Amino acid sequence: MTPALTPAEVTTNLVAALFLIPIVFGFVIKAPQLVALGFIGVLFTFSDSTWGQLTTETTIYSRGSGMFYFSLLNLVLLTAGFAALLKRLANPVGPQLAPSMGKYFAAFVFLIAGHVVVGLMEGIELNVILGYNGIFNVINMMVFMYIVIMAFDSEEDSRALLWMIILLAAARGVFGAVRYFVFDGDTANPYRNFEGLDIKIFYFDISDNFVASVGAFCAAWLLTSPEARLGWFKRALLFGFLVLEIAAVALSFRRSSLIGLGLMFVFLFLRIPGKRKFMFAILGAALLAVVASIFYEHRLQFNNNESMLSSLIYDIAPERGIRNSRFYELYAAAQSMDGNWLFGRGAWGTFTGDRDRLSYHGDDFSFVHSGFGHIVLKAGIVGLLLFCGLLAAYVSFYRRHRNALSGDARLMADAGFAGFLFWVPTLLIGTPIIEFRTMLLLGLTLAMPFIAVGVRNVQVRRYQYDPNYAVA
Structure with a gap:
């Protein structure tokens, strides 16, 4: 539990927040790249997950949440988003940032507004309705997506973004390697701390795995x-x-990280020209064999030592039945819907089930281990259709433009789509919707193809104006 703030701390934080707002507005209007790069620097550098630690620690993503409805970082994000909206309204004839996504953003804003009205009528506190265990992080994701698209609208800026992603991933990888090989690995280690297994890990936070995976893809x-x-x-x-x-x-x-990385490299294999597929397949098979053997030797054998496959799906095997498998949680959540399938149980909604089988939840039943399932619990089939429509619009946009891109723009778009593929297993069986860092990184992957196409359009316009300008 976050300790109560003293009156002096409350005053200091409030003054700091009020002083920060005009600064954020100024940077978004004049230098949006710095704001976006600052966020990306924080997202790529600092972990958010504390699950698996023996002692509870606060993270940079939760600072300020004891005083405000949102963390200070989230308040900066929302302030930057509002400034970006004003900047866009001041220049309505400019190119649209992500036209295929706008209607879904408006729909989610309307949906959350409806949750606020209904929740307040039912006596639910506003901080619970807008809490991270609801669906507000979908708004955070899309706000960040728009900020990033607006910030990187030139070849130089997009190249800077690519290199920052690679350099930050390298720095984070070196940090993790030193901690793993020289010290005792990540302190957030539920396998050792909770399950008693003699395992040290590189990273437990799924977002750190994403940073490594997108770096590897690039x-x-x-x-x-x-x-x-x-x-x-x-x-x-x-x-x-x-x-x-x-x-x-x-x-x-x-x-989920290993499967996500595998999806990224299958996608890369399909994008490689024919003559290079053979060498990539050999190298990929060799790396996959090494990774699989390490994964089985150090982790999966503790689950089931019959075979690699049975160890990988030990908790979802059909013979376990629904009540003894990982899917029991979703089954219990479905049983708790009570006729609320269309609009869900609200952003404040919870589910019930066998507490012994759901002991890993503690006493918090306000989320489920499935991004799509969480959306259904909170916002019903309507929310799920909106979220899936948003993702479908993104996939359609990438497929429509991918073959017209080249050079850095092609890498930008491919890395963004590969990053989206990484998140698919987590959306199926993880808890991305309730994680601020995860949703912002998902927003980054959604933004990258739009940045690439925007840069390409600028190149084409420059070529039309000046035929001597070489389009990469």
């Missing part, structure tokens, strides 16, 4: 793309970086 893309003309020294550095990031995912022992 390195592999550059190593396999015929457009990237790299010397042997740069190739050696990129290959070392690739191995480091894959090791980070493998030694984190998160099944």
Whole structure:
């Protein structure tokens, strides 16, 4: 529980917040790249998950939540989003940021507004309605997506974004490697601290696994793309970086991360020109064999030592039945809907079930381990259709434009879509909707193809104005 603030601390935080608002407005209007890069720097550097630690610690993402409805970082995000909206309204003839997504953003704002009205009528406190265990992080995700799209609207800015992603992933990977090989790994280690297994892990936070995976994808893309003309020294550095990031995912022992990384590399295989597929397949198979053996030896054998596959699906195997499998949680949540399937149980809604089987929940039954299931619990089939429509619009946009892109724009779009594929297993069996950091990183992946297409459109307009300008 967050300790109560003293009157002096309340006054200091309030003054700091009021002083910060005009500064954020100024940066968003004049230098939105700095605001977006600042957020990305924080998201790529600081973990959010404290599950698995023996002692509870606050993170940068929760600072200020004891005084305000939202954390200070979230307040900065919302302030920046409002400033971006004013900037957009001041220039309505400018290019649209993400036209296919606007109606879904408006629908979710309307949906949450409805939850606020109904919740207050039922006597639910506003901080509970707008809490992170509801669906407000969907708004945070889309606000961040729009800020990033608006910030990186030129070739130079998009290139800076790509290099920042790669450099931050490398720095985070080196930090994790030193902590893993020299010290005792991540302190957030439920396998050791809660289950008593003699395992140390690279990262437990799924978002740290995403940072490593997107870094690995960018390195592999550059190593396999015929457009990237790299010397042997740069190739050696990129290959070392690739191995480091894959090791980070493998030694984190998160099944959803490993499956997500696999989806990213299957996607890359499909995007590689025909002549390079064979070499990539050989290299990929070798790395997969090493990763699978490490994963089985250090983690999966504790689940079931019959085979690799049975160990991987030990808690969802059909013979376990619904009541003894991981899916019991979703079954219990479905049983608790009580005729609220259309609009859900509200952002404040909870479910009930066998407390012994759901002991990992503690006393908090306001979320389920499935992003899609969580949306259904809170906002019903209507909310699920809106969320799936949003993702479908994103996929459609990428598929429509991917073959017209080249160079850095192609890498930007491919890395964004690959990042989305990484999040698919987490959306199915994880808890992304209630995690501020996770949803903002998902928003980054949604923004990247829109940035790439926007940069491409700028290149085309420049070429039409000046035929001597070379479109990459």
